[in-house]
Amino acid sequence: MKIYLSRDAVAKALGAEDVAVAIRDEAEARGITVELIRVGSRGMTWLEPLVEIDAGQGRLAYGPVRAADVPALLGGEIDTLGRVEDIPFFARQTRLTFARCGVIDPLDLDAYEATGGLKGLRRALAMSGEAIVDELKLSGLRGRGGAGFPTGIKWDTVRLARADQKYIVCNADEGDSGTFADRMIMEGDPFSLIEGMAIAGIATGATRGYVYLRSEYPDAIEVMQEAVRIGRARGLLGADVLGSGRSYDMEIRVGAGAYVCGEETSLLNSLEGKRGVVRAKPPLPALHGFLGKPTVVNNVISLATVPVIFERGAEHFANFGLGRSKGTIPVQIAGNVRFGGLFETAFGLPLGELVDDVAGGTASGRPVKAVQVGGPLGAYFPREKFDTPFGYEEFDGQGGLIGHAGITVFDDTADMLGMARFAMEFCAVESCGKCTPCRLGATRGVETIDRIAAGDPAAAALLTDLCETMTDGSLCALGGFTPYPVMSALTHFPDDFARQKEAAE
Amino acid sequence: MSASAATSGASIVATEQDLHEIGEIVARHAQLEGPLLPMLHALQDMFGHVPQAAIPVIADALNLTRAEVHGVMSFYHDFRKAKAGRHTVKICRAEACQARGANTLAATALAKLGVEWHGTTTDGAITVEPVYCLGLCANGPNAMVDGRVVAGLDETRLDALLAEART
DSSP: OEEEEEOSHHHHHTTHHHHHHHHHHHHHHHTOOOEEEEEOOOSBGGGOSOEEEESSSOEEEEOSOOGGGHHHHHTTOSOOOBOGGGSHHHHTOOOSTTSSTTTSOTTOHHHHHHTTTTHHHHHHHTSOHHHHHHHHHHHTOBOTTTTOOBHHHHHHHHHHSOOSOOEEEEEEOOOOTTOOHHHHHHHHOHHHHHHHHHHHHHHHTOOEEEEEEOTTOHHHHHHHHHHHHHHHHTTSSBSSGGGSSOOBEEEEEEOOSOGGGGSHHHHHHHHTTSOOOOOOSSSOTTTSOGGGSOEEEEEHHHHHHHHHHHHHOHHHHHTSEETTEESEEEEEEEESOSSOEEEEEETTOBHHIIIIIISOSOSSSSOEEEEEESGGGSOEEEGGGTTOBSSHHHHHHTTOOOTTSEEEEEETTOOHHHHHHHHHHHHHHHOOSSSHHHHHHHHHHHHHHHHHHTTOTTHHHHHHHHHHHHHHHOSSHHHHHTHHHHHHHHHHOHHHHHHHHHHHO | OOOOGGGSTTOOOOOHHHHHHHHHHHHHHTTSSSOHHHHHHHHHHHHSSOOTTHHHHHHHHHTOOHHHHHHHHHHSTTOOSSOOOSEEEEEEOSHHHHTTTHHHHHHHHHHHHTOOTTOBOTTSOEEEEEESOOSOTTSOSOEEETTEEEOSOOHHHHHHHHHHHHO
16 A cells, blocks of 8 residues: 655645655554655645555645544545645646656655656757757746746846856745745655756756755755755766766755845855845846846746746746746745645636635635735735636736735735734845845835824825835845835725824824 | 863853864965855854854955954844854745735744743753745744755744754
8 A cells, every 4th residue: 555645845734744654654554554654735735734645547736734634544544635636726727837746756766767857858858059949949948936027038037147057046045925836846856856957057068056944944954855865866966967967966055034035136145145135237147147147037937937947848838827927836825715826827817716616715714905916025815806816917907916925815814904004024034234225114114004003194195205215226126126015005995094093182 | 063161152262172163264265265154154064153263363364354354244143143052943034925814823932942032042952043035935933943955844844943943
């Protein structure tokens, strides 16, 4: 009997290690032979720890499983959820980037290869750098970190730059609340990221790479470090990548709790061992990046999606999506939701369908009040805007952004003035201090929102003005985008700001 | 953690052994590209904080001023100048956890422990820090206890974790 148990951080945080011990103990007590395979997450986090049992008739799912449930589970007394592929939340998805996540042991390179892994890299190794970049351009892949910049164009800039050393840097500083796709793919399918970075290296002539991984993700750090070690031992990384004679190697570097280091120039400074202060652009990191050398800086999901594009061809990928938002996007459904987790789908699904149908509304059972899309720097969307289709331009047109595609749902108990204040407070805590609108604006923003709460009638106009200054004058997205949550809260939920005023009067 | 009594608290006195270990860690990382953060992490892993005595050693090895090393260290939330309590509990304050009741949970925990954010309980058992997202955002409120993430907290479960940390 094969038993698959998630080793994803969500599952572990909900007791998966105890379940693993219980399964081994119970199997021994019953005298049955069990092969326990630790896998990534299938993405349905309300079912974690998720167990799949294959007794010869395919994998049947059970969850959430607690250690105390294990005797009944192995005794056949617990009803199965059926096949994971038939659970509605899963069945509705299109899994390209996350196809292997939750299916295989993330550190089993043979299983990776048996499920299509390394095909993309082998194909790329037989192509010229120019042909690789052209194929990536054709796929329409855009940066999944939030900015949505065409990945192929970035790679081309680095490819054409002349330098004695170039770098591939993976931005795994996934600090946005409500996002966890980077963490989940690193824990569930680390070789897809390594393969994507190797293809980037081959395409651009970069022989060294770094993953800048946040310290808040101890499980992802462990898996990635082990995957790199295995990759080196098996010849996927090193001086002779898969016997091609081409060189590419990489290291995992751990961040130190600074949110702003998710901004690419600040990340590069941090990687160099400096304060994580934002750099002015230009020069672009593509030409003047890590240690002043041409550097590809891409998000985890962008890089982890590259292998499947090369495995199945650019056209296959580009056939999914909406307008200029091509392919699939791993939407992360978070906050107060009934069914939360990772939902990979082609671009174009309306926000309301994600919130009401896929997520099944709130966990508290109360009405949905607001959805913050794109992390702490994303706008709060009221129900009136739930028809917005999930796409870069579509959200931009509605005064928001998709960011790293996290959606955080709030029920009607949420105090939007409090959320606006928190956005400013967070910006003040995390500001790198380089530019004035962000460094001072965030603190003044907290004070101004407190004045609104105290009933000062002039404060709302002042806050609007301050937000305009931060938007126009900040160097990076931290100061520049903090006005999104603040102004969307003020605009769409005026009652929460007015009620405070009345209370004061 | 093998911190000796001499490096506990905010003390800047370092023993011979400490200086030897600091020297080893600095030398081990000096050849990396961008060695400073890996060095600071390794020092903190060893001592529970970055000892003051390490700053001139690092500065010398990397051809930086002591002020520059201090500037880097103080920029990042993770690095500590002094030892924390015996256990560090980081409670997530970010939006997705707030949507699931984290504000009340954190306020209750702080009140029970009698500390503010970044504070250490009088018995030296627990330091409470805020953290902004652990990436378990559909299962909050979440926290991290000495590097181990825990999800789906309510008052009962958090109380149990805090009690466990105090024993």
